[in-house]
Amino acid sequence: MVTVVIALRCADGLVMASDSQITDPGRGLSYPAQKLHRMGEHAAWGGSGSRAVLFDLEQIFHAEPDAILEADDIGRALQQRTVPVLKHHYDNFIEDVPAAKTSGATPATYVLAAGYAGDRPFIVDIDPHGLIGHYEETGFQAVGSGAPMAQQAYALLANFRMTERSVDHGLVAALRVLDALAVSSPSVGGPMDLCRITADGAHHLDPDEIDGVRAQVARWLKLEQRVLDELFD
Structure with missing residues (x-):
């Protein structure tokens, strides 16, 4: 299962983005699934790995966003809620299931969150x-099995100095990075999810807004x- 969730910092905010393709080789299935989620009004999070672990974390983060975002240390607040869920699934995971040896059903899971705690931006995994x-x-940070490719794609854009530019x-x-991964890896696919985050709040883009961003990519x-055509003129 190839997943990628990315977060990047801009001059006036943050962006989170992900693909939405889930591939289950054990069942021979591919299907779209939401990988980006709200965390209160000023943050978002996404994850890769076990869907069971991510489902449990979604319930917790949805129920306790204020406690997380108002904590003195956002990383510790996320860690305190994530580790018990990881440990529960690790303790109860059956490693040797013959019929599922190729399913990739490991509970190993990454969590990536970005947003504002007061007026302080954060990117934590x-x-x-x-x-x-x-x-x-x-x-910049990326998680998921597509993370190395995302890091490389973003490195190729380093000369554009995105940390000095606007959220737009x-x-x-972010969409250009995801589109590049979709071309290079058949298991990364749309629809793509994008979230713009500023001190005023987090906004998850709808399909029409994402189409507008893709027009800007073009x-x-x-x-x-x-x-490039005029480089040697």
Whole structure:
């Protein structure tokens, strides 16, 4: 199952994005599923790995967003809620199930959250060992089996200095990264989910708004092509 969830920091906010393709090789199924979720009014989160673990975490994060976002340490607040769920599933996971050896049904799960705690932006992840990572300074993080490809795609855009540009620029960059992954990996697929987050709140884009962002991606590509065409003139 290839999943990718990304978060990036911009000059005036944050962007979270994900694909929505779930592939279950054990059952030979692919289907869309929501990977980005609200966390109160000023944050969002997504995850990769076991759907059972992510379902349990969704219930917890939905019920306790204020307690998480008002905590002195957002990473610790997420860790305190995530680790018991991970441990429960690890303790009860049956490793050797012959009929499911190729299913990839490991409970190993990553969680990635981004948003505002007061006027402070944060990008935090929790890995399958329960370790906390902070990425406000680096300005980008990706989780999921597609994360290495996302890191590489974003690195190719480094010269555009997205951390110095607006959230609108960040949305275009995030969608361009996801579209690049969709071309290179058949298990990454749409519809793509995008969320713009500022100190005023988090907004999950609807399909029409995402189409508008994709039109801007197309315009960006045409401008790049024009520059390249004229490079040796």
